[in-house]
Amino acid sequence: MAEPLLEVRNLKVHFPTDDGLVRAVDGISFQIMPGETLGVVGESGSGKSVSFLTVMGLISRREAIIEGEVIFQGQDLLKLPPEEMRHIRGARISMIFQDPMTSLHPFYRVGDQIAEAIRAHQKISKKEAFDQAVDMLRRVGIPKPEERARQYPHEFSGGMRQRAMIAMALSLNPDLLIADEPTTALDVTVQAQILDLIDRLREEFNAAVVIITHDLGVVAEHCDHIQVMYAGKIVEYGTAEDIYYAPHHPYTWGLLGSITRLDEESKGRLRPIKGLPPSLIFVPPGCAFHPRCPYAFDRCRVEVPELLPVDGHHAAACHLPLEDKRRIFAEEVAARA
């Protein structure tokens, strides 16, 4: 098997605050292979954004205690000096964000902002960088890119701004693109366009892609693998088929139960997960999900479940016996969906 592009080992990101230690990311390990698409799903506060901001080196060590390893192309990014990390950030790993309305600087022309990203990593003239920026805008499907590059962000619609962000992120042909909730702030029709664009560009640029989202429905058809996060931990990992058709974690069942589906006749109301995500300062003992889990039993309250592979690719952190999981999913979750 090929070398993984990115391998995260036992990553912890803890923020000391006046109220106590916030365990935003609490020991996660995963791999991304070159060219693959990984979906990262979880509620707000599950640690999905923080873990990838840490990969990008955008979490300051002045604010957070960071432990573990982030091996990217054989180098541990957490040990790199800031100046070397800067050369990777934006060039070999790049990132787009949730809200394209606020992610571009309001005072600078869109083309100049993209050109600035290029010039941060390549020694070329402003003119050349700007021409490349125009070319990138064309490749992400922005009409009249020469004109658009000279406009300011407020003259762009939300979808166009996200395209511009994608153009910026791909302008240095990175090996890994991290998309943090890229469509959350956009209209539903635009969401689909943006995801299709990311799909197409992934092939064109041959980059691995991480799509972070709170909506399982979004990543369904765009991801090879999906990892589900809860309270700073990965609770389930598998192929898209595993997660959709044979999920093993009650939290994933809950996420599936709260997707609206228009393609099939609905057999019942949406079933939201009861309760709220836990405090990351006082994480419940045992399985962090147990207070909200209808299937929890004594062991769940005391022992933290490990993320154990069931077969080669599918793993879940849950104490329920496998037969029970299969039975409950078939009887209660799949039947209602």
Add this chain to the structure above:
Amino acid sequence: MLRYIVRRLLWVAVTLLLITFLTYLIFFVMPPTDPAVNFAGKQPTPELVAEVRKQFGLDKPVLIQYALFVKRIFLGDEYGWPGLGFSFNTRSALKPIIYERFLVTLQLALGSAILWLLVGVPIGILSALRPRSIFDRLAMGFALFGVSTPVFFLGPVLLYVFWFKLGWLPGTGFYSITKYGPGTWFMHMIMPWSVLALAFAAFYARMTRGNLIEVMGEDYIRTARAKGLTERRVVAKHGLRASLTPVVTMLGLDLGGLLGGALITETVFNLKGLGNYAVESVFSGDLYAILDVTIIAAFAVTLANLIVDIIYAFLDPRVRYT
């Protein structure tokens, strides 16, 4: 852009007209006594009152009077442009006096503004980049001191220390650069500049700090970092650009406000500026002089606002189209 400027200019014209209208109401219509007597000085002889009445057209209907008043201001009167009238107290045209006074205030205000920008803004930036550090705490302590120390206290204290006790700086009074040379002028301005600048510097430090801290938390700063820019460039090009635009606004308004006279500073340091002149005129009952200072102060604020708005349109592209 051009449309924006034209629209702003039209608004300024309306505002200036409104200012003159209110001023006219206050000085000519509202007092229950005869305006001709009021403007005729402390010993209004009947001849003098008649002269005033004729010069201001006070025998005509009120609207015509007002029109004449506006015409005198904007088109000039027999003493030149702009028409600042004649003081019956001192029996002299006001324009040359006010012009001279205004120059003093202008030098005080501009020098002080340069000083408070040079002190306040860098302190604010450094504080914002290391919030809660020792430097930040000291700087904000200084800011609290600066904001809360009144000029009428600080001025005499500095005079006592640096002039009377140490003898490092000369005393009060204005020594013009043309008559006494730049050295004397500068030495005499140091204390007035510093005293006036202190409160502003403190305020600007706090404002710059607050703005920059807020901007550094914006999504576009995260984008700038994600591009792989150096932290220096992130702060200088992306952070400062956005956080200093409100400072430009404040600077315009503060300067505009000061051009109407920095009353207390001018009085403490015995600088013959506009604010000082207004006080003198109140005591001597020189009504037309007070009217002039009022109008100049109001015009200065309005014009400063206009300049700020135009500069702002260059700084923030979003403004140009709204």
